[in-house]
Amino acid sequence: MKNIKKELKTRLREALQNMAASRGVEAEVPEDSLVLEKPPRLELGDIAVPLFPFAKLFKSSPPKIAEELAGRLAEDAGPGRLSCATAGPYLNIRLDREEVTQKTLSRLQEEGESYGASKILSGEKIMVEFSSPNTN
Secondary structure, eight states, rough: HHHHHHHHHHHHHHHHHHHHHHHHOOOOOOGGGGGOBOSSSSSGGGGEEEEGHHHHTSSSOOOHHHHHHHHHHHHOOOOEEEEEEEEEHHHEEEEEEHHHHHHHHHHHHGGGGGGOOOOOOTTTOOOOOOOOOOHH
């Protein structure tokens, strides 16, 4: 899912930058300004993107930005099928479950035993405390 979110952030960033360019706004959309959240209800989609941070940049309300962005992503013929809907200032995205499953399974097959492993804390000492109400 991490790779899928990274790909999605890249697509969203490119679409936002194209929106900015079409409006004559010269601005870089930093990837860390895109926040991918879990929607409060499952029927809203798989991923929610709040568009509040872009209101000042586009000089427009977040719901209008969400509508335009949804339209741009619907036109985008890039890899990965998405269905987008807006809910106020949020862009809700539903991923193609079949495609996500295929990507995950092929990655699992490629990486084998190392799938899901991380080297973030490699070589670091970690202390794990276990507290017990009964001292033994």
